[in-house]
Amino acid sequence: MLDSDLTVDLAIVGGGFTGNAAALEAARRGATVAMFEAKTIGHGGSGRNVGLVNAGLWLPPEQVIEQMGAKAGQRLMGFLADAPARVWALIQNHGIDCEAKRNGTLHLAHSPAGQRDLARRHRQGRAMGWPVALLDASETARRTGSTAFHGALFDPRAGTIQPLSYVMGIARAATAAGAHLHEGSRVSHIRRHQGTWHLTVNGHHVRAANLLLATNAYFDGIEMGFQPRIVAVSYFQIATAPMPQAMRDRILRRGEGCWDTHTVMSSFRTDAAGRFIIGGIGNLEGPGRDIHLGWARRKLKQTFPELADLPFEYDWRGRIAMTSDHIPKLVRFGPDALAAFGYSGRGIGPGTTFGTLAAVALLENDDTVLPVMPVDAHDERLTTLREAYYESGAILTHAVAARG
Known part of the structure; x- marks a missing residue:
């Protein structure tokens, strides 16, 4: 102080x-x-944070270039393509104990349309020289331990950490x-x-x-x-009790971090203790808490049935700064x-x-x-309304998602 x-x-x-x-x-x-x-x-x-050390932006390369122009877009993507390497170097050089797993990430297709989107991202990424690989449903099931996905985009540059x-x-x-x-x-x-x-x-x-x-x-x-x-959007995490060893041997056994192609996306990873950590858009400290928790339980049951009854031990939420x-x-x-x-x-x-x-x-x-x-100014319109839109949209989506 x-x-x-x-x-x-x-x-x-x-x-x-x-x-x-x-x-x-x-x-x-x-x-x-x-x-x-x-x-x-x-x-x-x-x-x-979610704990995913990603390369690049959420946007696909061609969209970045369309918005920024070729020179500026390629420059930014070049820096962010190298961002995981910068993170891993800091961890190694300073002996940071943060459960670092340099095992890549999986962007998971929740539907056939999601897999087509990943195929476009794969094509654009390869054109940029990125070492990404498009996986089919069978290989995705083998890596995740779930048959719920239609495929995945694997990025070996990425990984997971304990963010705090x-x-x-x-x-x-x-x-x-x-x-x-x-x-x-x-x-x-x-x-x-x-x-x-x-x-x-x-x-x-x-x-x-x-x-x-x-x-x-x-x-x-x-x-x-x-x-x-900015538009401040809440994103929450829920950690289960540690999985039994038999589950750890089947579910994300290589330790990749994951997120999916849903419009209201979700993410998951495991930690060193074997907890399964699932995340989604929403504010666990607001009126939608029970709805978000209910969605997480149903999502686990749908995606990894063997985790359906594993108790939730911890939950938390942070705010993401979004720009248009x-x-x-x-x-x-x-x-x-x-x-x-x-x-x-x-x-x-x-x-x-x-x-x-x-x-x-x-x-x-x-x-x-x-x-x-740098720019001299940046403005975002209707920020309060858009923040309410994201949270209400997450509540409505989570109220009905993963049912049945």
């Missing part, structure tokens, strides 16, 4: 993947850096490199004065030459004349300042990459290192 005034080269607001990766890189380069987290490290969407352990590991590495990380330190006011950023934190005064706003979906109303414009075009944003909201947000459910690889490179760009005054060029 910050308890005195401070002057640094780089101030960072937000203690998730982006903020901690930036703090580590800045300290590694010899800069003085302070990160301020209102709660605890990983309290937000980073620690409450990962972000805390980055924080420890940043501290060891000399960064000052302050939990329980809410930034209440930010202003630019005489060429320097001035932050009010726990009533103390912080001066910074450079500023990175890394709150993503957890911006809490800092008085600063700028607010990241599902492209991450860097906004230069003032001199020597950047805001990074909008990973649209792909926080681990992009957050690590954007945070690391944002620190470099700010300290060296060099935007050419960034995955996307």
